[in-house]
Each structure stands twice: as C-alpha cells, then as structure tokens.
Amino acid sequence: MDPRAPAPPPRPEPQRFGIRARLLALLVPGIVALMALDSWSDYQALTDSLVVAYDQSLLEPVRALANGIVVASDGSVKVQEPFSVQAMFESTHLRYKYLHVGVQRIASGEPLDTSSPETTLMGVPGLPRPAQRPADGTPVFYDAVYEQHPVRVAALRQTVYDNTGSGAAWSVLVQAAEGTGPRRQAQAESLKQELLRDVRMILVMALLVWLGVAWTLRPLERLRRSLRDRPRDDLKPLDAGGVPQEVVPLVEAVNHHIADHRRMVAEHSQFLADASHQLRTPLSILSIQAGYAVRETDPARMRESLHAIVAQLARTRRLSEQLLALAHATNEDEIAAAEPEVVDLGDVARAVVLQYLPLARENEQDLGWVDARGEPQPQGEIPALPVRANAAELHEVLANLVHNAIKYTPRGGSITVTVRREASHALAEVCDSGPGIDPERRDSVFERFHRDPAAGSAASQGAGLGLTIARSYARRNGGEIALDNADMPERPNGGGLRAILKLPLAVLPRVSAG
Structure with a gap:
C-alpha cells in the first residue's frame, strides 16, 4: 500500500437498532397500552358482572326468608320453612356462609329505635348491619368482616304488622353473608385469562412484524448482494424490480x-x-x-x-x-462548502483590462474600459457591482474572454470591456471588432478543443479551451456566458463579437447613515 495514498474514510458505525427493533419499539408500547386499557375495561365489566351474579344468588335466600315471615295468632313473629331455605343456601358447600333474621318491636306511631334490643329468629347473631337503615323492601349489598373473615352481605328490611287489631308492628332485618374468596378467585381467573390473551396477541404481533420486515427487506438484500458481487467498473443502474x-x-x-x-x-x-x-x-x-x-x-x-x-x-x-x-x-469536489465572498465585478474587470493592456498595445489594438455609468471613471469612483463569487475564478473568466478578443481581433481593431447593472444582475461585456461567430456556431465554441474555422490563422494558435474554461467557472459561481453581435462602430454592417458574463447581484446589508 502506498503510504502517500490518503487514508480511507472511517467506516460509519451501524445504527444500534434496526428496522425490526424500531418497529417493535414503536408498535409494542402502543399496542400494550391499548390492550391494557381494553383488558382493564373488560376486567372491570366482567368483575361487575360477577358481582351482580353473586349478589343475585346471595339475594335469593334473603327474599325467600323475607317472604316467609308472618305474625302468629299469639302475636309473635315467625319464619315459615326456614330449614328448606337454609338447606338451599348451604347446598353449594362454600365456606363462611351465614344467615340471620332479626326482629325489633316498633311502638305504634313511633320510628324504629336502633338501640332497642333485637331478637334473632334464625341464623347467627351479630352479623354486621348496613351503615344506613335501608328502605323497606329495598335490598342492599355491602362488604364487611365477620369472625375475622371478609364477607359479602345482602340485607333486606321490611315491616310486618299484627292483624289482630293490637296495632303492633315489627321491623325485620333479613341478612345473608358469604365469604368473598370465590369472588376473588373468579376475578383473578378472569384477569389471568385477559393477560394470557394479551400476551398471545403481543407475541403474534411481534412475530408478524419480524416476518413482515424480513419479507419486505428481501429485495434490498438482493440489491446488496448484487452490488457486492458486481465488478468495480460496472456502473449499470440498479434493478428496482420487486423493491417496496x-x-x-x-x-x-x-x-x-x-x-x-x-x-x-x-x-x-x-x-x-x-x-x-x-x-x-x-x-x-x-x-x-x-x-x-x-x-x-x-x-x-x-x-x-x-x-x-x-x-x-x-x-x-x-x-x-x-x-x-x-x-x-470542472472538478465539482473542489467547490468550497463555505459561502463565496462578495467581490466587485467592476474591480475585477478593471484589473483584467490593466493586465492585458500591454498585450493589446503590442498588437496595436485599442483596449478600452467603460464602467457601470457608461464612461471611463477613476478606479476609486467605479460604482460597486457586488456579486458573490470566487475572485480568482471570476478573474480567470474575464481573462479568457479578453484574451480571446485580443487573439481574434486584427491589428488596428478595438476591444471594449463594459460593466453595468441590469435589473438584479451584474453584467460584464467584452466587445471586439473581430470576425465574430455565426449564430449557428456559437454553442459549439464552448466545447473543448473547438476552433472556429472562420477565424483563420488565429484559431490555429490556440487550444480551443478559453471559452470552455470561462463558462465552467461562470456556472460554478452562479453565472452564465452568452455570445451576441458586437455592433461596434468600426463594423457598421455587423460583425464583431460580444461576450456577456451575467451574474446575480449580491444583496448587501444596509448601512445606516448615523
């Protein structure tokens, strides 16, 4: 390896995450959030359904007992067929199931005194009462703790009256309680099923993303292999067939x-x-x-x-x-990345005229200069024609145009360099009294090594590169070169050549008078 050869550019580090990982990182959190929200909603709805179902099953023995409460002929309150209701209630063999029927006597025309003693007609005494006295005939459900176990309680209160004419009344509270273990177990099972379903969906989605990306990138892999295997001098275009x-x-x-x-x-x-x-x-x-x-x-x-x-x-x-x-x-890689400097087209053109003035005098030619105001001016008074360009390249453009004019203009002829402003552009014109170029051949003179056969012996002295170089530099700096008839006074019947360099004017910041 040649030690003078430039070091190869550092290989860029591959990105840490590929397309698959990015898609999964983008999709999975959103899908997980949506599925979690959906699962939570389903879980809440299922939980509410379970609570309603369990509460309804708990309410059945309460209503059955409440419908069997009667006032006996001796004025006492009794429960009809309590054992059948209790047997039905305990048939599920669940732990922590309790029934309670309590009665309190109500004085005629007076509200219920909650502090009055309650008589237990059936079941276990001491079941937690509801926090507020429910309305008659309206069941209530609440959670409580009985004998250190969490229970769900259904309660129904109703008032019964003595029909014997004594005017006595009793407030009866019917309660049924069962442990919350089966409810929690059913809720946990439903939550487990929801989570398993979500995990399956996420895994299937990740697998589909993985396979979909692999299937989509297969044409790119084919392109990579074709580029890797092709010779270095193979510059055929890539085949885009099958590419996404x-x-x-x-x-x-x-x-x-x-x-x-x-x-x-x-x-x-x-x-x-x-x-x-x-x-x-x-x-x-x-x-x-x-x-x-x-x-x-x-x-x-x-x-x-x-x-x-x-x-x-x-x-x-x-x-x-x-x-x-x-x-x-013509080497685009050498174009500076920085913004070109602002130069005065008039100053550059004047410098080129001064440079070639001795050569023009040697050829007995009149090389003149006209500034932007249409008449010769001292250098300090030349109007500014600011353009953003490389000053050396701009000098090379005008130097080639003036050199060509001197070369093709016969002895005793005249050459005039003019700079002027036209709308938003700055123009530099090089007019000569030479033979000129026919309009149909003006495009071809910008080709490399082209010599105009109508120029005679002058064309054989050059390489045919001046205009090619001038146009390349002009275009690199945002300008253009055009050719036209000169219409010089020495050539009243036509002839001569006018080479026009056109560049956009640079917008300079305004400077305040103060």
Whole structure:
C-alpha cells in the first residue's frame, strides 16, 4: 500500500437498532397500552358482572326468608320453612356462609329505635348491619368482616304488622353473608385469562412484524448482494424490480448517482484523451525543432531554431495552464462548502483590462474600459457591482474572454470591456471588432478543443479551451456566458463579437447613515 495514498474514510458505525427493533419499539408500547386499557375495561365489566351474579344468588335466600315471615295468632313473629331455605343456601358447600333474621318491636306511631334490643329468629347473631337503615323492601349489598373473615352481605328490611287489631308492628332485618374468596378467585381467573390473551396477541404481533420486515427487506438484500458481487467498473443502474414502493426513491437516487459517476468517469477519460492528443503535437514539434537545432552548424540559424523552440514552449505552457484550469473548473469536489465572498465585478474587470493592456498595445489594438455609468471613471469612483463569487475564478473568466478578443481581433481593431447593472444582475461585456461567430456556431465554441474555422490563422494558435474554461467557472459561481453581435462602430454592417458574463447581484446589508 502506498503510504502517500490518503487514508480511507472511517467506516460509519451501524445504527444500534434496526428496522425490526424500531418497529417493535414503536408498535409494542402502543399496542400494550391499548390492550391494557381494553383488558382493564373488560376486567372491570366482567368483575361487575360477577358481582351482580353473586349478589343475585346471595339475594335469593334473603327474599325467600323475607317472604316467609308472618305474625302468629299469639302475636309473635315467625319464619315459615326456614330449614328448606337454609338447606338451599348451604347446598353449594362454600365456606363462611351465614344467615340471620332479626326482629325489633316498633311502638305504634313511633320510628324504629336502633338501640332497642333485637331478637334473632334464625341464623347467627351479630352479623354486621348496613351503615344506613335501608328502605323497606329495598335490598342492599355491602362488604364487611365477620369472625375475622371478609364477607359479602345482602340485607333486606321490611315491616310486618299484627292483624289482630293490637296495632303492633315489627321491623325485620333479613341478612345473608358469604365469604368473598370465590369472588376473588373468579376475578383473578378472569384477569389471568385477559393477560394470557394479551400476551398471545403481543407475541403474534411481534412475530408478524419480524416476518413482515424480513419479507419486505428481501429485495434490498438482493440489491446488496448484487452490488457486492458486481465488478468495480460496472456502473449499470440498479434493478428496482420487486423493491417496496417506499424504497424506490432511494434506488432511483442511487441510480442517479451512478449515472453522474458514469458521466464523470466518461468526461475524465475524454479529458485525458483530448489532453494527451493536444500535448502530443507541440511536443512533437519541439522534438523536431530541437533535433534541427542540434544538427545546425550555422549560429544564426541555430539561434532562429532556439527562438522557435522558446515560442513553442510558451504555447505549450499556455496549453498546460489551460488544461489545469479546465480540470479545476470542472472538478465539482473542489467547490468550497463555505459561502463565496462578495467581490466587485467592476474591480475585477478593471484589473483584467490593466493586465492585458500591454498585450493589446503590442498588437496595436485599442483596449478600452467603460464602467457601470457608461464612461471611463477613476478606479476609486467605479460604482460597486457586488456579486458573490470566487475572485480568482471570476478573474480567470474575464481573462479568457479578453484574451480571446485580443487573439481574434486584427491589428488596428478595438476591444471594449463594459460593466453595468441590469435589473438584479451584474453584467460584464467584452466587445471586439473581430470576425465574430455565426449564430449557428456559437454553442459549439464552448466545447473543448473547438476552433472556429472562420477565424483563420488565429484559431490555429490556440487550444480551443478559453471559452470552455470561462463558462465552467461562470456556472460554478452562479453565472452564465452568452455570445451576441458586437455592433461596434468600426463594423457598421455587423460583425464583431460580444461576450456577456451575467451574474446575480449580491444583496448587501444596509448601512445606516448615523
């Protein structure tokens, strides 16, 4: 392994919880809460039903005893057939079952005195009485403790009268009590059945989620295996057949990325092939010129050959610099993540004009400059045309446009660089009085290594990369380059070329006058 090679990026740690665990973590608590609420409601309803059923069974002997209470001829209160009722009551063989019938005499026209002694007609004495005196004929149910055992009591109070004319009356309290053990056992059994049903439902739901996720992810597993087993240079799109609908956008995004990568690889391969082809010719010329200079014995001709070699080296250097600039302009990975700085398009354009002014004078060309107000201005008074762009790349764009204009404009011609504002955009225009470009060929001149055949010998001196580099840098900074007729005064019948760089104006914060 090459120690100079960059270290591979750290492998991202897998997420702690997968889709199955997330679904279960999301669904199980909600289902458990809903089932618990439903089970609790069912349990309460079943408990109420059990209580009503047990209370009704407890009330039957109470009503039977209450219906059998009569006043004998001697004025005493008796219970008819108490033993049959007691036998029926005790037939279930449950523990802690008690009956009680008590009677209190009521004075004529006076309310019942609860402190008066009670006579037990039947059953066990001392069963807990209800907290409040119930209305006659209305049964009441309550929980109590008798002989240290919890019991459920049904009580019914009624008033009986002596029909012999004595006017005597008695208040009779009939009670039946039984232990709460069977009730609690039935409630516990119902709760157990509810919990078992809920646990079964949760287990079945978890199993279905597990199997459903496994079945749904099977196409993704197939995609993973196909990606792992395919060769490194295989850039075919992924097959989205059978993939769940929710995952199709992800597969399409991956295919889009693969297509971009395939396009980038193709462009890089084409760039390397074109660059090799373009460098081969000047290197061959240099080799021939150097061989000729070595064989030449005449110092004057040898010097002439060396001058030709120096000129060819300058053109080769220019080509190499353009190739590097083109590689940088088309490399999207080198775009800075930070927001571009705010630069003045007018300052950049003026700097380019000053840079190329000596070359224009050498070619006897008139290189002029017009600022945003339409007339030459000192540098300090140039109106600000703020744009968000990389200043070096913006300088490279304008430099290529001005260099092309100088190269294709004949001696004695004129070149004018103008910056101006148009609505929400800043424009830099490079107009020349050269031969121009036919409208149908203007799109093709932005292709790599394209030379306009109508430009004559000037086209053969360049590599055909200037406009390609300029457009790549312009688009990287949010702008665009367009070509149009120059309409120069020297060319009243048309001709010339106008190269227009258009960038959106940057919105700057307002500075208060104070």
